[in-house]
Amino acid sequence: MGLLALLRKLHSSPTHEMRILLLGLDNAGKTTLLKQLASEDVSFVTPTIGFNVKSVQSKGFKLNVWDIGGQREIRPYWRNYFENTDVLIYVIDSTDEKRFLETSQELYNLLEEDKLANVPLFIFANKQDLVAATNVGDIAERLKLCNIRERQWQIQPCSALTGAGIQEGMEWLCKNMAIKKKKK
Amino acid sequence: MEPIEQPIINKVTNTEDPIEIATHDFSLNWMLLKDSETGKVLWEGKEDMSIPGQVHIAEVPKSILECKSVSRTLNFSSKRALTNFRIVQRVMFQDQLLEGWSFKFGFVIPNSTNSWEQVIEAAGEGHMLPAEMLSGNVLIQTDFYDENTIISASRVRIFYV
Numbered sequence A: 001m002g003l004l005a006l007l008r009k010l011h012s013s014p015t016h017e018m019r020i021l022l023l024g025l026d027n028a029g030k031t032t033l034l035k036q037l038a039s040e041d042v043s044f045v046t047p048t049i050g051f052n053v054k055s056v057q058s059k060g061f062k063l064n065v066w067d068i069g070g071q072r073e074i075r076p077y078w079r080n081y082f083e084n085t086d087v088l089i090y091v092i093d094s095t096d097e098k099r100f101l102e103t104s105q106e107l108y109n110l111l112e113e114d115k116l117a118n119v120p121l122f123i124f125a126n127k128q129d130l131v132a133a134t135n136v137g138d139i140a141e142r143l144k145l146c147n148i149r150e151r152q153w154q155i156q157p158c159s160a161l162t163g164a165g166i167q168e169g170m171e172w173l174c175k176n177m178a179i180k181k182k183k184k
Numbered sequence B: 001m002e003p004i005e006q007p008i009i010n011k012v013t014n015t016e017d018p019i020e021i022a023t024h025d026f027s028l029n030w031m032l033l034k035d036s037e038t039g040k041v042l043w044e045g046k047e048d049m050s051i052p053g054q055v056h057i058a059e060v061p062k063s064i065l066e067c068k069s070v071s072r073t074l075n076f077s078s079k080r081a082l083t084n085f086r087i088v089q090r091v092m093f094q095d096q097l098l099e100g101w102s103f104k105f106g107f108v109i110p111n112s113t114n115s116w117e118q119v120i121e122a123a124g125e126g127h128m129l130p131a132e133m134l135s136g137n138v139l140i141q142t143d144f145y146d147e148n149t150i151i152s153a154s155r156v157r158i159f160y161v
């Protein structure tokens, strides 16, 4: 299911514009994931020093996915992009054990942001195609994800390179974006 | 992304007027048109398409008119931080507006390079004019604003070949 298909499924949702925010440390695979979501060639990706926005529209419904660069110098700017977010997707490089602490700190900073309160969180444990990848259970434990309260969340192993696990992510997004809207 | 309201469009009297650019800190790096179903690149503009007063030419394969959905990407850089960046895009057929959008990005990080890709579903059969009629008569106008100040603009005339 690509972004257009997701949008078609979301038609029952009452709001006409959706905003997905895609964050994670640099090199986590956000841009590759964004391309995968749109079934594009993922062999060539340049690092993002800024944002990549993808807008998809179908029959009056619009979906905007915001991929914001994750380099340390630009993380302070993330907060400029929180407003009106419907779903937060957080991407982790499962092979980058050295930075599990750093990525969990960044994630918890995000979860404390007022503007992201109650926003459903979907975590992609990316690069599972590599042997060096830590499995998703261990990542959940290392990042103490069980401490997350007051929001829908889910962690999903995936490979943005091969596309494995992405479909499951899209299905979750589909369900949870709609649920959040109903509550409003 | 919102449809542009009519009054804004009416303000555009001469679509090819050179536009005074408020800053040189902004550049449009490239533009890309793709068939979004197959990912096939239909047209790529590598030069700076925002040279003031210049109408750039894009030769696009006719087959684009049969694509179920088309993706358009703009890549741009800004040296300065922008607080309320937005893009207004219009597709004109002669003097008539075929499609128009405005998209509000808000903040732009200083010294950043950013991209915006739009995937647009085709209007469907029967809504498309033939390539021969469209060719050379379609102008894509893109205006870049920070708040209400225009910071750059691009005019690209499309030929279907």
Ligand SMILES: Nc1nc2c(ncn2[C@@H]2O[C@H](COP(=O)(O)OP(=O)(O)O)[C@@H](O)[C@H]2O)c(=O)[nH]1
Binding pocket: A024, A025, A026, A027, A028, A029, A030, A031, A032, A033, A045, A046, A047, A048, A070, A126, A127, A128, A129, A130, A158, A159, A160, A161, A162
């Ligand atoms: N093996 C593997 N490599 C990946 C995967 N996802 C991304 N990469 C690679 O990781 C690098 C960083 O990816 P990118 O999407 O630019 O990360 P970003 O900085 O988060 O946007 C690139 O070289 C990608 O090809 C994956 O699932 N598996």
